[in-house]
Amino acid sequence: MSRRTLSLLLVALVAPFTGSAAQPVSFDREVRPILTANCFHCHGPDAESRKADLRLDREADAKPALKEVLARISHSDPEEIMPPIKSGKKLTATEIATLRAWIEQGAQWEQHWSVKPLQRPATPKLPSPQADWARGPIDLFIRAKQSEIGVAPSAEADNRTLIRRMTFDLTGLPPTPAEIAAFEAAAKTNRDQAIAFVFTVRFQRL
Numbered sequence: 001m002s003r004r005t006l007s008l009l010l011v012a013l014v015a016p017f018t019g020s021a022a023q024p025v026s027f028d029r030e031v032r033p034i035l036t037a038n039c040f041h042c043h044g045p046d047a048e049s050r051k052a053d054l055r056l057d058r059e060a061d062a063k064p065a066l067k068e069v070l071a072r073i074s075h076s077d078p079e080e081i082m083p084p085i086k087s088g089k090k091l092t093a094t095e096i097a098t099l100r101a102w103i104e105q106g107a108q109w110e111q112h113w114s115v116k117p118l119q120r121p122a123t124p125k126l127p128s129p130q131a132d133w134a135r136g137p138i139d140l141f142i143r144a145k146q147s148e149i150g151v152a153p154s155a156e157a158d159n160r161t162l163i164r165r166m167t168f169d170l171t172g173l174p175p176t177p178a179e180i181a182a183f184e185a186a187a188k189t190n191r192d193q194a195i196a197f198v199f200t201v202r203f204q205r206l
């Protein structure tokens with residue numbers, strides 16, 4: 001086996017497990033979407049289509065079945081594997097690894113994010129060059145995520161590009177030459193105020 005083949009094989013073997021093992025799996029963001037897409041049709045709230053009298057959408061019903069869930073999602077017997085082959089649904093290796101990691105981490109359930117009380121998250125603490133990029137607390141969250149996934153912010157757009165983007169975004173049309181000139185002039189004095197003005201005017205017209 002060549003070194004290249006070997007390293008590709010290693011990547012293929014390790015890839016499904018990285019991420020899920022390293023950090024806690026989020027029920028809301030990672031697990032629920034897998035269950036919703038692949039299991040709830042037959043093990044969800046709808047009694048009409050429910051199979052095997054098993055509900056996986058409620059913690060109390062699902063908890064006792066988790067060991068069996070673990071066995072069924074990667075079962076070698078095509079008669080036993082879940083979701084059933086004839087349903088046309090199939091879990092990917094990554095999805096199986098996510099479910100496994102979540103169960104091994106203690107299967108923490110979460111309420112759906114839309115019904116949870118709002119909580120202000122702690123603002124990320126960033127080292128100096130990254131933190132300096134942020135103009136407000138929301139930017140800190142964006143910059144922290146960028147660092148996490150290894151991307152850097154794009155260079156700031158010039159005023160002409162910016163008014164073009166904003167106008168397209170708000171109306172679907174380009175700005176008029178007069179609007180460009182007005183924005184460029186206003187942005188020289190106070191760019192943030194000029195941006196806010198474009199939004200206010202556009203929203204009034206919508």
Ligand code: HEC
Pocket residue numbers: 035038039040041042043051052054056065068069072073079080082083084087089091
């Ligand atoms: C198309 C319908 C369908 C889908 C989708 C489906 N299942 Fe099932 N499931 C069944 C049927 C039918 C049975 C009963 C037959 C059997 O045990 O194989 C069953 C049985 C089970 C059992 C065993 C219950 C027991 O009491 O022994 C588990 C665990 C299970 N499913 C988990 C899952 C999980 C996890 C998913 C999603 C990844 C899933 N199922 C998706 C139809 C479905």
